Amino acid sequence: DQQVKQNSPSLSVQEGRISILNCDYTNSMFDYFLWYKKYPAEGPTFLISISSIKDKNEDGRFTVFLNKSAKHLSLHIVPSQPGDSAVYFCAASDRGTYKYIFGTGTRLKVLA
Amino acid sequence: DVKVTQSSRYLVKRTGEKVFLECVQDMDHENMFWYRQDPGLGLRLIYFSYDVKMKEKGDIPEGYSVSREKKERFSLILESASTNQTSMYLCASSFPTASNQPQHFGDGTRLSIL
Numbered sequence: 001d002q003q004v005k006q007n008s009p010s011l012s013v014q015e016g017r018i019s020i021l022n023c024d025y026t027n028s029m030f031d032y033f034l035w036y037k038k039y040p041a042e043g044p045t046f047l048i049s050i051s052s053i054k055d056k057n058e059d060g061r062f063t064v065f066l067n068k069s070a071k072h073l074s075l076h077i078v079p080s081q082p083g084d085s086a087v088y089f090c091a092a093s094d095r096g097t098y099k100y101i102f103g104t105g106t107r108l109k110v111l112a
Numbered sequence: 113d114v115k116v117t118q119s120s121r122y123l124v125k126r127t128g129e130k131v132f133l134e135c136v137q138d139m140d141h142e143n144m145f146w147y148r149q150d151p152g153l154g155l156r157l158i159y160f161s162y163d164v165k166m167k168e169k170g171d172i173p174e175g176y177s178v179s180r181e182k183k184e185r186f187s188l189i190l191e192s193a194s195t196n197q198t199s200m201y202l203c204a205s206s207f208p209t210a211s212n213q214p215q216h217f218g219d220g221t222r223l224s225i226l
Contacts, residue, residue: 006154043202043219044217046215049214098208103154
């Protein structure tokens with residue numbers, strides 16, 4: 001049972017345009033959400049997070065939106081740069097536990 | 113900056129061998145985690161530890177065990193390696209609060225079982 005889903009395995013975007021990566025979840029107990037970026041042959045790197053009490057969090061070119069009623073979050077990257085090409089994982093934390101549940105990842109390719 | 117170091121980047125072992133994967137973190141984190149990453153399956157939690165000598169099973173613990181004798185070190189043990197354990201293994205650590213703490217990852221060990 002996949003509690004965190006990233007339905008798009010890959011995405012291609014032109015440099016300078018907006019990249020939108022999507023993530024859906026099923027567990028209403030999740031209270032904290034994160035996005036990680038992973039380059040080949042490296043471990044995932046924390047990118048941005050959002051608490052369930054908010055609906056938006058912004059950090060430079062990266063913005064995460066949370067729609068609790070739809071159990072959906074998205075990561076917007078504006079403007080996209082070739083260095084953003086990587087695999088992006090969303091993750092959710094179950095309230096009161098130490099664990100994160102990860103999605104299957106979306107491979108973003110930003111074309112120069 | 114948090115540093116999570118995994119002892120090997122690449123490892124090749126034979127079926128039936130006992131395999132040890134080592135992970136060390138330098139930020140005094142209470143929590144440590146072992147994941148495996150497989151294509152199309154994302155990151156799946158094998159085991160985690162919230163204190164020295166404490167451990168809990170994750171989602172796929174079968175065929176694995178762990179050891180945490182010191183706070184900074186968390187070892188993953190494949191008791192008798194099998195070909196379906198060929199994977200990328202990722203170690204992570206974090207501070208102890210139940211949520212709102214991102215995990216910091218090592219660069220992974222790509223393990224091949226022949």
